[in-house]
Amino acid sequence: MPELPEVETVRRQLLSAFQGDRIESVQAGNDSLFQNCTAEAFSRRLSGKSLKEISRVGKYLIFDCEDIYPVFHLGMSGIFLQDAGKSHYPQHIHLQFRMASGKALYYQDVRRFGKIWLHHQPPEFKHLGIDPVSGELRLGELRRLLSSRSANIKLFLMDQQSLTDIANIYASEILFEALISPFRKTDTLSGREVLALYSSIKNILYQAIDKFGTTYSAYQTVEGESGQNQNFLRVYQRHGQPCWWCAEPIRKVVLGNRSTFYCPNCQK
DNA sequence: TCTGACCTGCGA
């Protein structure tokens, strides 16, 4: 499940492997992934273009291919692979790029929640909030966002209008490290708690990027490897196991239709 | 603001 650190890992690995390379041909097989063009048009328009740059806005990956900008959202299970032989689900490979260098790039999406667009100019994402791993998120800005409304803190962290969507695994981990209950309201946090939350957002997300993301189910890096961050999670999927700090069993509840993991003793 | 649908693999 590619969340923000996984998407950033993918971006860095794609750039490292393919920046400057020219797309010789594209085979696209599944029209349902394409939001504003057909698979055939996607293939035709990208063939012959060079991959100059890849940027990320939230969980969107924007490829700069000269005068055309394919945009990918990986959804729940979208991954890029250099080697189709490392795919665990080759029947779900929907896109295949052949590059002038002789390399190949495959897009696999088991659940097909991913989305692909083709733009003629760099797209804007006005509906997205601040990227939490950019330098744009400062303590004062987080304090302003938290106090501007009275929302559940877990849902706030998963709301892409505020912080470009930190997503489920990391929202639980961030609240655990900050010792803040997932049931709290955003406008009830003390100055000390806001500071703890701010530090925790940075720590947890940068650690996840450093560990090449978290692998559950279908996620693999571009090189076909698993992420390493699942070995460092302290509450996610650990319900019933003792808390890292106090040994109280970790609990699981559903908030906003998503599983939420927390320590009822440490998180106030 | 909340809920359900989309989708497929996996484990109970």
Place this chain on the structure above:
DNA sequence: TCGCAGGTCAGA
């Protein structure tokens, strides 16, 4: 066989 996993968005 059924429920769960979860990002996003439309609709209630």
